[in-house]
Amino acid sequence: MADYDVVVIGAGSTGTAVARDCAMRGLRTLLLERDDIASATVGTCAGMISSGLKYMDEPEIVDMCSDEVVHFLRIARHIIMKNPILTPMLEMSDLSSGGNFAEEYSKRAESRDVPPVLFLTPEDSREIEPSLNPEIIASLYFEEYFIDPFRLCILQALDAKNHGADVKTYCELVDIDVKDGKIVGVVYFNRITREEKRVSTHIVINAAGPWASKVAKFAEAKVDLRLNKGAHVILDRRVVNVGVIAKAVDGRMIYLFPHENTTLLGTTAIDTWEDPDTLTASHDEIEYLLQSMEWVIPSIRDARIIRTMEGVRPLVADWKIPEGKVTRGYEIIDHSSQNIKGLISFTGGKLVMCRHMAEAATDLAAEMLRVETECKTHLEPLPGNEDDVDVLALAKEFDISQHAVERLRARRGTETRMILELTKDHPDWKTTICTCEPVIEAEIRYSIRHEFPQTLNDLRRRVRLGTGPCQATFCTYKAAAILADERELSGHDFQLDILDFLSERWKGKRPSFRREQIIQEEVAQGMYACVGNLDLTLGSVYTRKPWEDWS
Amino acid sequence: MSEEEAYEFVKGTLKEERIIPYKEDELEIIKSIEQCINCGICINHCPVVAGVGVDQFSGPRSIAVELSRSPPEFWTTGDKVYLCTGCGTCREVCPQSVNIPEIVNMIRARIFEHRPDLVPKELHKVLETIHAHEKAFAPWDDPEDKIDSRDMRLERLGLPLVDIESKESADVLFYPGCQAEEMAQEVKEAAKVILKRFDVNFAVLDELSCCGLPARLIGDEKTARELNTSLKEKIKSLGVKMLVTTCAGCTSNISDIAVRDNWDIPIYHMIEYLIEHIGIDRLQAEMASDTSATKITIHEPCHLIKHTSRQILDYAVEILQAIPNVEVITSSARDSCCGGGGMVAYHAPSVAKSVVGINLAAIDATSASRVVTPCPLCTATLEDNLYRSGIPIDVDDLTVFIATHLSME
Amino acid sequence: MEHEYDLAVIGGGIAGLVAGTIASESGLKTILIRKGRGATSYSSGAIDILGNLVESQFPLSPIDALSTTGVIRSTHPYVILGISENNREVHTELIVQRVKDSVKWLQRNLDGLCAEFTGALDQAMEAITVLGTTKPTCFVQKTMDMGNLVKDHDDSNLLFVDIVGHPDFNGRLAARTYAEFQRYADKPVKRVSSCSITITPFGKPYNISSVEVARHLDHSGLPKEALSELRKNIENTGATHVALPPVMGIESANTVLQEIAELGVHPFEVLSFPPSVPGMRLQQSLDAMYLESGGQMIVGHEVVGYDSADDRVSRIIAKSPHRKMKISATSTILATGKFIGGGIKGTESGFKESIFNLDTVDLNYNPTDDLRPQKLTDRVNVQYEGHAVFSVGVPVDRYFRPINYDSQVVYENVFAAGSVLAGYNYLVEKSGLGVGLTTGYTTGLNAMKYIKEEL
Incomplete structure (x- = not known):
């Protein structure tokens, strides 16, 4: 028996939805992501679960979008x-x-x-x-309705996990094993442990977004984007x-x-x-x-x-027309047509369609596996959407600012209480760490323990750490200490985590650098470079990020 | 759907989604608040934080970067924003001059409009009084009692009662504000004594109405605006050339609305008026020289120094130094909020008390026997709290102090 | 009403307060106009003179570094200090002398105040920060004196102490960092450990801000429980030195530290991030120094306009929330800071000085009026060279009078001091307060000469 029925590549909105659907249908599923959940395309979208207003020329797509909005309102109302x-x-x-x-x-x-x-x-x-x-x-x-795209992907991944799937972030696909025109396994490289691993599977679902062509190439298949x-x-x-x-x-x-x-x-x-x-x-x-x-x-x-x-955007490969005229629908490629059995790829699609895309691909996978299953992803609530939350009562019960609890609720729904409960044993975890959002220490600890973030940037996707006007100037060192504490990191890694998060924030700040953000940056540089002396201390060991490279 | 029906429908959605559109003049405040760089200097100087700590009152920076960023969630900020005394220290120390006091008013206005149930109930009571009487204090049950109280105060201070002969074609409107009109009547009378001594052609309102500050601080913007309009009309009908007040809150609030609503007359606190229009020399010439030696310390009202201009308190010192036998001793908390602002004392007396505590200790540490302050509200707050703490130091409104130090005519 | 003064100082950071004090203590009628607090209030507790010279490959003592500045870049404010009156050439001994003079002067003036500082110009100091890293500096507040920690590192046993529920300092991670980094630098102390103590200014062990701990300690001293927790941990670890968060009091930190010292250790505070208690101490001490000299200060006023005639600024207009003030002064010192202080504004289209609309330049005095800020930044956020944008400021003549792009003095009676100046990057150099101090000191003297018609 193979290790898995399905290996899903890419933990964006589609990949996490596929993993959830597969796991809910009882397929043995592995989700591989080379970075973090929602770290690429979906993490840079506006979160609109569009009714399809831009695509009125494609009525069947508009129908689908509209239905999907209704589904989302059912399964994830707390983050909409x-x-x-x-x-x-x-x-x-x-x-x-x-x-x-x-x-x-x-x-x-x-x-x-x-x-x-x-x-x-x-x-x-x-x-x-x-x-x-x-x-x-x-x-x-x-x-129109808007969803927190980070929480959506994380919740889909967590729900997949709850249904038995393995979710592995920072694990990059390095090869697909094909035998006799059939998928038999994948090889991935764990970027944290620096180890390579080979697992067997019947099916690979390629939800790698803009990297879908690259993934297909491992199986010598072709995806046009x-x-x-x-x-x-x-x-x-x-x-x-x-x-x-x-x-x-x-x-x-x-x-x-x-x-x-x-x-x-x-x-x-x-x-x-x-x-x-x-x-x-x-x-x-x-x-x-x-x-x-x-x-x-x-x-x-x-x-x-x-x-x-x-x-x-990984658009469907319609050429010689303006971007706006390219279909906003999606395509599912069954690579059997290229004589590779067991490989399914996506092109196109929109955030609002991710669940629908997953359902279609999982149907196809189930058919290939000859399993009869029924999709329930549009019916079952995502974690946290089980009930209403009384913010004022919780604030009073736990002696935490109402606004902090409301922001927690907007991310967590019914998980809010569970997180606040942690402060009973650890009252000091009521402390606000990110003052812009705000985020309290208990949520950061909870997230580190249950939502597998590896970096501060991963924490940002889960709890909105450092997303405010100061862009992590004041929370980075506090949150880094908590992460290092939970993960028992060395002092060196603690400092590198700080630099990494500052780099990632700078990536977005620098292009629009002006006015208030110059002042803000003078404060940040004053703290981390001038006082913290990280410019002299770590300059030589810091590895440049892809967007920082000169070449 | 017609355009009118459409608009009604949209308003329904806005209400459901808890969106109260910013008004045009509010966008200025938003622009100011966006300047916050989260540095926390304000936390180091906020008197409420000093009094109760950042856990109970998360402080000005939290209002700027956290509590004011998402209007649909304003309703959840009621446990914090009503604890701000509105002293303006944060705006003053802020490298970016972020207008925290105004954003607090704006958020309170939204809570008031959308979730009146989350406004402290004591503040609703104040509003009932304002609605009923156009003043922040209920009038006396028996007008005779009010007169008796006034006369008693005058007698204690040895001040004469000044009748205003003419108010036709007066140059100056003297506006005592609610506190001096109803409670601290000696301040109103002392001001009249001073103005008369310097032959100022002044008038007072027959029927004083509130400047609107308390309503604004509670978040009842509508009532505040109505009071502003009513006061403007009264003043316009008198045709005065300027307004002089003895109240710090009225000085800053009326200075603000007079510009906003085009009153076209300057607004002065009594101190400014004395220095800029009477002159320190004339003032000095009228001071009694036979008073006994007194050591005093000054309390600087936030509404003058942080909401109007610090210059006014330099003037106050100038005046006090012109009074023979008066020695001014500086208290280390002279410019720290007395806790009387922002309507906090009405619903969170323990917070107000913690804030004033900083003053009491500092005042006690001086060798002064008297505190002088140019604001009837600060006077009342300090007097009450010094007394309760058993500190034997008297408090005088500065206007009263000046009036009682004028030479006999 | 018109207010008349000999000297008006715009800005209440170290540069403005030093300049104002110099002028005022020699009898000039001086007014200092200040809007809010600026970068001086963010002080970590270190007074950097010149911690790191980017152009030099080796770590240098402040004196050695200063001696080198003269041959490196003629636009550096320190170098301008060294321009000789006689032959207009740069003499490094003049630079060193001027820095020595101003440091000595400030040390005397802050003596006995809460920001009293310690250190020496001929010794580089590696002060420990809240991150557990060390930073090259020259002087630190007395409460941050590390004693013989580094000198006798083989025998030192350092205990980092943090406070439960106070998020600004994590002793465990600072300890881990310090131990590793010192080992790497081949200067390991014998042992590094950490512990937490409980100080609850308002009875709750969470959301505790630095300032409230400091005020609490000022008011009530170190709680007994905290002291016994400390004693226990010192006994368990055999600590010889104790590193504490920089919150041990605003006024009475020395007393609190003395109490800890009685446990048989050398206690000191680490360098802080804003909002910092050491910054409050420094600002408070400098304010007191200025007021003591007899200078007047008007707080809460922003300069919003000025009149000029015959190449002189004749009057400045300052605005408070609801009033305006007119001030005429024979001379004006511009000490408005850089971006934090508001002295320099950078919009998407370029940079301008914010009060007199003066021309701005960068490190090498290249114009920056129409330069997009992004172009003066590096792709990497924290790295050795820093970002050129933070060297943007006003160019000056040898008397620190702002000049325009044609190298002409703009107003003969206006002098600029502190971080509003161009030609250096205090963040990478670690020279912020040092340049503020020395240029404040020098412009104070220059303005005096001008007023006495000796310039």
Whole structure:
């Protein structure tokens, strides 16, 4: 018997959804991720579980998106927020895609518990969003749901684990064993233990996103992708009351979305052939976004930019058409057609479809394994969504600030109590570590013990550590000490963890470096370079990250 | 759906999602708050943090980088934001001048509008009084008692009662504020004595109404605005050229709204008026020289120094030094909040008490026999707490202190 | 109302307060205008003179490093100190003399205040930080004096002590780091260990801020339980030295440390991150020094405008929340700091000095007015050369008067001091307070000369 029925490659939104589905159907599953959960494409998205408004030309996709939103509201309500969205028009031609947009959206609205597309007068629009350009002639209004993409992936991975799957992060696929045109196993390299391991499996599901071609190549199979990069500018706090969609300088649509306690301005779309690991947002991309949004929100440049983020979309390989015309649907490739049995790959897709994609791929895998199963991923709640949480009562019971408990709830749902319970034995764990979010020590300890983060950056994805305006200036050394303490790291590794997290934050800060962030950086450099002396102490042993390399 | 119906629907969603759109003038505050670099200097200087610690009151920086960042979650900040005394120390020490006092008001306004159940109930009671009487204090049951109380205070201080002869074409409106109008009547009367001595052509309001600060601090922005409008109309109808007040809170609040609402007249605290319009020489000439030697210490009201200008207290020292036989001794906590601000004392008296405790110890450590402060609220707060702590030091409002040191006519 | 002074100092950090004190103690009518607190308040407790010279390959003592600056970069503020009156050439002995003078002067002025400091210019010091790393500096607050820890490292036994629920310092990780790094540097102490003690200023063992511990200790001294926890751990480990978080009091840290010393150890505080208690001590002491000299200070006022005539600034306008003040002064010292202090602003299109709109330059006096800030940064966040952006400031003449891109003095009566100056990167050099002190001292003297018409 093989070690596994299925090995899933890549722990993004799709990979974690596949692992969850496979495990829930009783397949023996291994999820391999070369970095951390949600560390690439999905970690750089806005979290919109889109009703498909951009794809009105593809009605069947819109249907699917709409249904998936309903599923998410059922399984993950605790990490979802609704955003009202305005599309202000300076002239009639600012409307995105002609007349059928409103109609297509509206006919599916009711099932998602949102209104049909509405029209608002300029006056009413400005009541809702006073920073809108007074010159607007009207605006379109609709509502969309947003999910915490990090928590979604982590919860899917944890749920997969709960159903028996093995989840291995920092384990990079280095080979796929094929025998007689059939998948028989994979080889992976554990980047932490520096060991290589070979396991046998019947099926490999390639959910590696932009790296899908590279993964397929290990089995001498082929996946065509159209890689397309996109940047976001992240603004401090919610500077707009509602989401705003506007036509960009080139006629594409861009958006400004309140997201958690930040505002996201995005996105760009540029075809790319670069290694996704080396990409950072460019000055051109930042200007493209600012200038485009400036037409409808003239004060947008006054807002504090805390950082940027850059991701790569693994689009379906439709060529010779603009990026916006490429289908937003997904494709599942059964490589049997290339005479490789047992290898399944994805191209295309959107965050909202991840569960649907997983269901389709798992169906195919089950068929290959000749197992009869039923998908339940749209019915069973993800961890934390089991019940409502009384924030005020918990705050009182545990003597913790209400806001800290509310933010904990927004990430954790019913897990909140479990985490707060830890403070009964360890009252000092009530201490706030990240003052922006905020994050208390108990959540960090809990996450380290149960959610397999290896670095501070991994902790950021799980608890939003260091995502505020100071971009980890003040939490890094405190959280690093906790991580080092839990993992019994050496002093050297403790310091390197600090440098690694600062590097990762700098990756996003540097492209948009200006005004407040210069001041913020003077503080950070004052702490870690000047006082902490890490510039002199560790300069020689620090290994440059892919995006820091000169070559 | 018509556009009107659409708007109504949208308002429903906003309410459900707990989104209260920022108003245009609030965007300025948001811009200021975005400047916070999380350095925590404010934590080191916040008097509430000093009084109760960061666990109970997470401090100004937490308001800037944490509690004010996500409007739909403002409702959860009620356990912290109502503990801010609004002293403005954080804004002053802040390298970025982040406007914490205003963001606190803004968050409170949102809690008030959206979750009035989470506003401390004692504050609702204050609002009832304000709504009923347009003042922060209920009027006396028997107007005769009020007069008796006033006369008793005047007699104790040896001050005459000044009748205002004419208020037609007065240059100056003297505005005592709620506290001196209803409670500390000696401050109002002392101010009249001073103004008369220097032949100022002044008027007072027949029916004083509140400047709106308490309502604003509670978060009832609507009531505050109504009071602002009502006061503006009263003042406009008098046609005065300037407003002089003896209250620190009124000075800063009216200075603020007078600019915002285009009152087009300057606002002065009595101290500023005396220095800038009467002049220190005239003032000095009118001071009695036969008073006994007194050692005093000054308490500096936050609403003057941190919300208006530190210059005013330099003026106060100048005036006190012009009074014969008065020695001014500096207390190490002279500019530390007395705990009387931000409406905290109404609902969290233990917090207010911890804050004033810093002052009491410092005042006690001076060899002064009297505290002088240019604010009736600080006067009352210090007087009450010194008395309760058994510290035998008297407190005078500075206006009263000046009036009682004028030479006999 | 118009207020008249001989000297107006804009900025209340070390540079401004030193300049103001120098002027005021020699009888000039001086006013210091200050908005809020700045980088001086963030002080770690170390007074860096020149900890690291990027251009030099070897670690140097401050005096040796200063002697080298003269031959390295003519734009460095220390080098400007060394320009001779006679032949306008740089003399390193002038630099060293000026630094010695100002350090001695400050040491005398802070004597007996809570930021009293210790150290020597001819010795490099490796002070321990909250991370457990060490940092090259020159002077530290007296409470941070490590005694013979390093000198007799073979016999030293160091115990790191942290406070339960106080997140700013983790003794266990600091100990681990210190032990490893000292071993690597071949200067290991005999033993390194750590322990936690309990100090609960408000009765709760969590969310304890540094300042509240310091105030608590000022007020009530070290709690008995904490002292006995310490005694027990010292006995168990045989510690000779105790490293504590820099929160042992604002005013009375020396007394608290004395109490610990009676347990038979040498206790000291480690260097701190902001919001720092040592920073409070330093700011408080410098403020006291200035006020003692008879200078006036107006707090909470930001300079928002000025009038100028005949190449002189004749009047500055300062604004508080609701009032404006007009101040005319014969001379003005600009000591507004860099980005933290607000002296220099960097927008996406370039850099400007924020009060007089002066031209700004970088390390080598290249213009930065239309340079995108990102271009003055490195891809790697924390590394040996640092980021050039933090050397942006105003260029000055040999008297520290700001000059424009044509090398002309902008206003003959305006002098600049401290981190508003260009030509050096205090973060990598570890020279922040040192440059602030010496340039403050020097501009104070220069302004005096100007006012007495001797410049």
